Amino acid sequence: MIEARKVSKIYKGKIHALQNINFSIKQGEFVYVIGASGAGKSTLLKLLYREEEQTSGRIKIGNTFVNRINHKQLYLLRRQLGIVMQNDLFLSKRTVFENVAVCVAAVSDANDNEVMVRTNDVLDVVGMLNKSDRKINELSIGQQKRVAIARAIVNYPAIVLADEPTANLDSKAALEIMKLFFKINSMGTTVIMATHDSTMVNTVRERVLELSSGELIRDEQGGGYTRYPDNKDVYIW
Structure with missing residues (x-):
C-alpha cells in the first residue's frame, strides 16, 4: 500500500x-x-x-x-488521504457541520442530500452529531480535534x-x-x-x-x- x-x-x-x-x-x-x-x-x-x-x-x-x-x-x-494536523485550521465563523461538509463539496460532485448524509455519518462516528450546529469557537480543544478527525475521514480515505x-x-x-x-x-x-x-x-x-x-x-x-518500555x-x- x-x-x-x-x-x-x-x-x-x-x-x-x-x-x-x-x-x-x-x-x-x-x-x-x-x-x-x-x-x-x-x-x-x-x-x-x-x-x-x-x-x-x-x-x-x-x-x-x-x-x-x-x-x-x-x-x-x-x-x-485524510490528514489531521497538530494545529488544525477551521472556518471560525462556520458551524461544525459546515466545517465538515465543505470538505465533501471540495472534492466530489455529491448533491446536497449526499453531503448532508455523509457529514452527519462522520459526525456520529466521532461523537459530535449533537453539536453539529455549534460554532467552532464554542468547542473545547478536544471537541475541535474530533471535528478535525471527522473532516479527515468524511471522504472515506x-x-x-x-x-x-x-x-x-x-x-x-x-x-x-x-x-x-x-x-x-x-x-x-x-x-x-x-x-x-x-x-x-x-x-x-x-x-x-x-x-x-x-x-x-x-x-x-x-x-x-x-525498546525496553516501562510496564507502569x-x-x-
Whole structure:
C-alpha cells in the first residue's frame, strides 16, 4: 500500500531531516511514528502527502509514485488521504457541520442530500452529531480535534495521517481521541500517527517506526515507546 525506498530529505544548509529511510506499510495497519523533537516525524508525514518533496529515493502509495505527481494532479493523491494536523485550521465563523461538509463539496460532485448524509455519518462516528450546529469557537480543544478527525475521514480515505493529534490535550481528552483513531483503523483504514504519547504507545501495542536524527532506527511490530518500555507507563482502560 505504502512503500518508501532510500528516502532522504535535505533542507537548505545541508540539514538532513531524513536519511535513507526504507519501510512498507500494508493496507489496514496502524503505525506509530515516534522519536524526539526534530527526529523527522513531521517531515516524513509531509513527504507522504506531498507537502514536501523528497531529495532522493521514492515513495509509492498504491500504484502512484508520489514524487512524479504534478501539482495539478495532487488532489488525486490527497483524495486517498485524510490528514489531521497538530494545529488544525477551521472556518471560525462556520458551524461544525459546515466545517465538515465543505470538505465533501471540495472534492466530489455529491448533491446536497449526499453531503448532508455523509457529514452527519462522520459526525456520529466521532461523537459530535449533537453539536453539529455549534460554532467552532464554542468547542473545547478536544471537541475541535474530533471535528478535525471527522473532516479527515468524511471522504472515506484509505489512509489517515495524523501529526501529534493529542499534543495539546489533557490525558482524558487524549485517551478519547486515541480511541477514535483505533475505531477508524478497525474499519480498515490505514492509520499512520506521529506521536510523543509514550503511555498510549505502551498501552496499545502496534507497529512502531522510530526515528532518530533523521534515521529509521527501529521498525517493530507490537513495540513500545522504547525498546525496553516501562510496564507502569500505561493507561488504565
